[in-house]
Amino acid sequence: MFRKNSTSFARAFPLSLILILSGLGLLLSMFVAVSFGAKGMTLAAVWTAIVHYNPELTTHQIIHELRLPRVLGAAVIGAAFAVSGALMQGVTRNPLADAGILGINAGATFVVALSFAFFPNLPYSALILLSFTGAVLSTLFIFVLGSSTAGGLTPLRLTIAGAVVAALLHSLSSGIAIYYDLSQDLAFWYAGGVAGVKWLHLELLAPIILITFVWTLLLGRSISLLSLGEEVAVNLGVKAKRIRILGMTSALILAGVSVSAVGSIGFVGLVIPHISRKLVGVDYRFIIPVSALLGAVLLVLADLGARMVNPPRELAIGVMVALVGVPFFLYLAHKERRNL
Template structure:
């Protein structure tokens, strides 16, 4: 308990410093090297005629901020899903939630090509709800469908199906180039205006996540125990799913599908601060907000001066971790 209490304080104290350092590193390093002096001048004496200043404000800074936000949103979503289902393998990318967003965004690009940014975010959240509804709905119908391995397999199947249909639709209507952004996440194409627009939605999602986290610990002991303690489990689940839908939908709208963040980070958070979701959920958000920009920086150096797709870097961490979970914990639910 002392270790966990200390880690809670340490994470909360060190996170702002680490985030600032990652933002600075993200701005400084890339295909084009930018000096610290230039960064300082661009922040306080912006010169629209200076190409480096334009790169910093239109590309590097939005990219760094976007990576922090998306990492936070996906990690919180993963922590909520794992807490609600008591499933170590649950995450937005594994449960078809992200794929549902990509699927509906593809339909939006086909039938409403002039859709504005607000519509993009709303339809992305609608897609998240569709993906989650399909996976958990089918899992509820089949025998032992909510077991960790079966739920993960079902999520991968539904996610692959939605992704395949979306790809077929994009190919048929010849918009593959337009929607490729959401299939292969590219943080360097972050839209600053879309980030600003997403903040209110994300704020609501995070508030719902914090509300749900206060009840997830009781729910993790089982629905019968939670009900006997007076908890309305369906309300807790509804709030949790709504938070996941909002946060995942916003993340996909901003940068496309990014896998494994929501799978890995909640496990690290539980190791550091324990199983109390009142701490696990916010700490997951903090760690996720550090993990994704770190992966983004690594992606710039793996094949410098060319950038490696961010999904490749997260997969380097995520695939071994996923296999480890399948081997060690895939056979049962966690408390």
């Protein structure tokens, strides 16, 4: 699945340099994203608002109450989607794995639609839990469906099962939205966006994502071995079934929580892990942190692009990501077909 020769490019750049450049790129992209919007602001004014906040100034209020939580949310959730995709690709040995492609986002969105229809006044903390539950149930269904034929679960069958389940759940969500007149409410979840992220959301999301992220780092070595083949991993003392369960659980938490905040944004978890492997090789102890940084950069820039294409109107952030993700997915699918 993942070739060992990807390390040849990684040797050209030390890991520390890659992490430093990725971190600086994230900081720069976040500062630029905070600076630009429907209301123009100078870079000096933005810097002053960040380091010397004055609640009596309108520009400072815009930055602190609207742009900062939005940009931080894009960074945190972009990192979560990227790490989630990296984990799925590692534990399933499927280079096309991603929370959107495998139908996991669709499961979370379906439960959100049910919540809007039957429990419209749920607190955000309950919505996070229900979104995660939907992601888990859809994943279980996908694995059962993909394993039900002779030959067991293969990467191709997993991708096909995910696409089928995603189509089914999106259709059901659309039916619920039409019947209960939720089209306006669910439009955000279908297209995805970080415009609604507030400080309250970050206070709930950030600790969950951070704890899960630290946990995935501890699984890095085992997932690296598992991604090279179950037989290799078992011979080296890895408990393959246990690592798969732990890795997929972590991926589900990251994807489910993220969907509850910004809706169904696909392709971040597909594109970023492949770029990370090109940069640092096949060791997940390095892939995970680099994926987190690059995923954050991608979503921050995608949100900035969505705001700047036709201001003051905004495009859906999912559209901006798809412009990169769809060609990349087609390229990977064609590459995998040639390798069959």
